[in-house]
Amino acid sequence: MRLILRIIAALLVLLILVLLVNTFRLKSHQLTDVSPASPIEVPDSAIQHLAGAIRIPTVSYTDYALTDTTQFDKFLTYIRTTFPLVHQRLKHETFNQYGLLYEWKGSNPALKPILLMGHYDVVPVIQGTQRMWKRPPFDGLIEGGYLYGRGTLDDKMSVIGLLESAEYLLRTNFQPERTVFLAFGQDEETSGQRGAQTIAAALKQRNVTLEYVLDEGGIIKTDGVSGLKKSVALIGITEKGYLSLELTAIGKGGHSSMPPVQTSIGMVAEAVSKLERNPFPARLDGGVDRLLDYLASEVSFGQRIALTNRWLFGPLIKQQMAQTKSTNASIRTTTAPTIFRAGAKDNVLPIDATATVNFRLLPGDTVEGVIERVKDVIENDSIQVTVLGKGNNPSVVSDPESPSFLKIHQTIRSIFPEVIVAPYVMLGATDSKYYSALTSAIYRFSPVPLNDAETQGIHGTNERIRVKDYQNMIRFYVALIKNN
Ligand SMILES: [Zn+2]
Numbered sequence: 001m002r003l004i005l006r007i008i009a010a011l012l013v014l015l016i017l018v019l020l021v022n023t024f025r026l027k028s029h030q031l032t033d034v035s036p037a038s039p040i041e042v043p044d045s046a047i048q049h050l051a052g053a054i055r056i057p058t059v060s061y062t063d064y065a066l067t068d069t070t071q072f073d074k075f076l077t078y079i080r081t082t083f084p085l086v087h088q089r090l091k092h093e094t095f096n097q098y099g100l101l102y103e104w105k106g107s108n109p110a111l112k113p114i115l116l117m118g119h120y121d122v123v124p125v126i127q128g129t130q131r132m133w134k135r136p137p138f139d140g141l142i143e144g145g146y147l148y149g150r151g152t153l154d155d156k157m158s159v160i161g162l163l164e165s166a167e168y169l170l171r172t173n174f175q176p177e178r179t180v181f182l183a184f185g186q187d188e189e190t191s192g193q194r195g196a197q198t199i200a201a202a203l204k205q206r207n208v209t210l211e212y213v214l215d216e217g218g219i220i221k222t223d224g225v226s227g228l229k230k231s232v233a234l235i236g237i238t239e240k241g242y243l244s245l246e247l248t249a250i251g252k253g254g255h256s257s258m259p260p261v262q263t264s265i266g267m268v269a270e271a272v273s274k275l276e277r278n279p280f281p282a283r284l285d286g287g288v289d290r291l292l293d294y295l296a297s298e299v300s301f302g303q304r305i306a307l308t309n310r311w312l313f314g315p316l317i318k319q320q321m322a323q324t325k326s327t328n329a330s331i332r333t334t335t336a337p338t339i340f341r342a343g344a345k346d347n348v349l350p351i352d353a354t355a356t357v358n359f360r361l362l363p364g365d366t367v368e369g370v371i372e373r374v375k376d377v378i379e380n381d382s383i384q385v386t387v388l389g390k391g392n393n394p395s396v397v398s399d400p401e402s403p404s405f406l407k408i409h410q411t412i413r414s415i416f417p418e419v420i421v422a423p424y425v426m427l428g429a430t431d432s433k434y435y436s437a438l439t440s441a442i443y444r445f446s447p448v449p450l451n452d453a454e455t456q457g458i459h460g461t462n463e464r465i466r467v468k469d470y471q472n473m474i475r476f477y478v479a480l481i482k483n484n
Pocket residue numbers: 119154155188216
């Protein structure tokens with residue numbers, strides 16, 4: 001008996017030792033010794049240029065017929081006159097009239113080009129919410145240190161910020177070593193097919209391969225991430241896939257005075273309920289593991305033990321992450337019933353009932369795999385499962401240790417020395433997915449500090465950017481282009 005107790009005690013000591021050794025051996029992923037970027041004076045005209053772009057309501061609608069293309073024409077004229085050097089010295093092309101591609105030839109043709117991208121279409125302001133805006137969404141007003149308006153965070157600040165940075169560098173006669181492409185879409189908010197998809201296909205046809213792509217996506221989150229109470233620059237290294245399925249049951253219809261044991265509505269309701277009760281399994285290997293790697297060295301000692309010893313604490317970490325909606329969505333493929341349709345009259349049994357369920361796929365899952373699992377969970381052959389649209393698989397997970405990632409990382413630390421850099425899984429979709437045939441290094445990041453409340457302005461009300469933050473964006477893009 002005593003021997004057994006001794007063995008158990010020895011094993012425990014060993015376990016604690018292993019945990020501690022792992023924890024102490026952990027090295028920080030943060031780049032140190034980054035010298036600050038050479039200071040540049042951003043003129044006041046820069047924020048005025050962005051304000052001017054906000055005043056042109058380039059709103060895109062899912063129904064393309066609703067799109068007011070005269071605004072897009074205005075926008076093109078606006079950037080041509082606002083950024084004359086870019087338009088004189090860079091090769092520029094349009095795709096489907098409004099998709100924009102600029103090529104800034106590098107001095108060293110042996111190096112692969114980089115592509116910096118954004119989109120200048122914006123989402124509409126939802127009817128009835130106009131009055132909730134502190135300043136009108138398309139007036140481009142600057143007040144109290146902020147520029148207000150639709151597109152200040154999504155995503156005209158990237159487009160105008162990149163053009164401003166290029167114009168600045170051209171004024172100093174700078175030439176990049178690598179070729180720099182600037183690519184701006186006109187329809188990211190609806191599909192990206194006219195813009196980014198077409199531009200990417202054209203480059204592919206010209207056999208262009210890219211060193212890396214930088215698109216919108218992550219931000220500098222100022223109110224911390226997963227228990228780390230510091231500003232964290234989140235660089236999206238992957239984005240989730242997308243699939244909508246329609247579940248349909250066909251009943252017999254008839255009078256509601258003589259219903260069958262199970263109606264079509266009952267069948268579809270049961271199927272949806274089963275899907276909700278059987279969520280996709282939680283996994284840490286869909287990209288979130290890379291975030292945890294980076295966070296581990298920055299969190300408190302107790303958390304560090306858990307994050308470095310995921311072989312032991314994995315289940316606990318998953319359980320904790322499942323508690324909040326956003327972290328839950330980064331550890332599994334999510335299931336969201338979004339539309340339910342059946343019946344028209346209170347005393348008539350409907351013939352068919354339909355539910356639409358939207359899935360966001362974690363890297364590692366596939367469209368086919370999700371469909372198969374849905375059928376397994378529903379376990380009812382009389383329910384038809386059909387795919388709405390095409391659906392797309394998750395993107396590849398780009399390497400958070402690649403030279404390109406390190407360049408972006410280094411540039412962030414040269415402008416924002418206090419910020420922790422970390423890779424993460426993007427829950428939404430961006431236009432960058434169309435470039436996956438041109439490079440495996442796709443990063444999604446805008447250098448703008450925001451807290452949770454401020455991000456609500458994106459696609460919401462009171463979208464606004466701090467003037468000071470916009471100036472730092474330009475410093476970041478200038479440093480990044482120089483850094484190549
Ligand atoms: Zn956007």
